[in-house]
Amino acid sequence: MSSKSYILRIACTDKNGIVASVSSAMSERGANIAESNQFWDRKTNKFFLRMGCLFPEETSKDAVELALKPAVDRFDLKLKVEDETRKPKIIIMVSKFDHAMLHLLYQIKVGWLDAEVAAIVSNHEDARTIAEQEGIPFHCWPVNKENKAEQEEKLAQLVQDTGAELVVLARYMQVLSNELSNKLYGMIINIHHSFLPSFKGAKPYHQAHERGVKLIGATAHYVTPDLDEGPIIEQETERVSHSMTAEDFVATGRDIESRVLARAVKFHLEGRVMLNDHRTVVFTP
Structure with a gap:
């Protein structure tokens, strides 16, 4: 089955539940999380997350961003979504x-x-x-x-x-x-x-x-x-x-x-x- 690959990057002040909220939103959109990396800077209390996700082929970038909007609003996330297949x-x-x-x-x-x-x-x-x-x-x-x-x-x-x-x-x-x-x-x-x-x-x-x-x-x-x-x-x-x-x-x-x-x-x-x-x-x- 063909799929669409997106890279999600998130930066914010660290709070409980960020990874769970993002993962749940991606799961509800039918995504398979292929790669996930995170880091909590204890000194500044900043949290960083990079997640590579495979979606159904018809999934647009806008649809991914819309699915993440509740988490963005709740945790004040700085979000960037990029098509992994693009040629920059x-x-x-x-x-x-x-x-x-x-x-x-x-x-x-x-x-x-x-x-x-x-x-x-x-x-x-x-x-x-x-x-x-x-x-x-x-x-x-x-x-x-x-x-x-x-x-x-x-x-x-x-x-x-x-x-x-x-x-x-x-x-x-x-x-x-x-x-x-x-x-x-x-x-x-x-x-x-x-x-x-x-x-x-x-x-x-x-x-x-x-x-x-x-x-x-x-x-x-x-x-x-x-x-x-x-x-x-x-x-x-x-x-x-x-x-x-x-x-x-x-x-x-x-x-x-x-x-x-x-x-x-x-x-x-x-x-x-x-x-x-x-x-x-x-x-x-």
């Missing part, structure tokens, strides 16, 4: 280092990432050939102090025109303005080539090398007005040694960056990341 659109932004972008494109090609790249945006021409080979619209928007606001307006308009759900900074080496960061909060993921909160800003691998660290890593996080301090989604480290040069650190880091960014994008697109003030709740598979 993303915009990739890149400068000259293209390894993270190439990895994303490959993971989309082989089907591990279920997304459509609506556009590639760069402040350099280097990625144009790749975009044309993949049949992806390419926009080269050089950025300087005089045109920064204008170029960011173009980006915001592109997000709106394409219906993109996510902007991915795949080693895009420009700092976004506070205005754009606030406007698209929770919709921009950056890959920082360091294990935050250490070694923020420029040349973090060289900073790490100077300090003689034994582990280097990469951090994928949401962009906020505070540089490299947004809520962290995913991280990874790898061991290095005193015999390695700063360039060796950079080479090792490229692989880490690519993997970490791809996982963060996947978690976001699958609705597995929920914002919890300055932190995230990540329901990994």
Whole structure:
């Protein structure tokens, strides 16, 4: 029997009976709960729930939301319902280092990432050939102090025109303005080539090398007005040694960056990341 799959995401102040009410509402709509993850933040008393449900084929998104309205009203739930079979659109932004972008494109090609790249945006021409080979619209928007606001307006308009759900900074080496960061909060993921909160800003691998660290890593996080301090989604480290040069650190880091960014994008697109003030709740598979 064919079915329709929806992902439910709920955030609210914790109270008794939330899971029972949601589960009962889904059962009454004929749903089969395929996956359920929940987290109670004891410090803030916030509750987070992600539930994957299979419904009869004719069930619409509106019908699911209507079934949950009594629970939404009773518990003051922040609810989001998404069709799991949709193919979300993303915009990739890149400068000259293209390894993270190439990895994303490959993971989309082989089907591990279920997304459509609506556009590639760069402040350099280097990625144009790749975009044309993949049949992806390419926009080269050089950025300087005089045109920064204008170029960011173009980006915001592109997000709106394409219906993109996510902007991915795949080693895009420009700092976004506070205005754009606030406007698209929770919709921009950056890959920082360091294990935050250490070694923020420029040349973090060289900073790490100077300090003689034994582990280097990469951090994928949401962009906020505070540089490299947004809520962290995913991280990874790898061991290095005193015999390695700063360039060796950079080479090792490229692989880490690519993997970490791809996982963060996947978690976001699958609705597995929920914002919890300055932190995230990540329901990994």
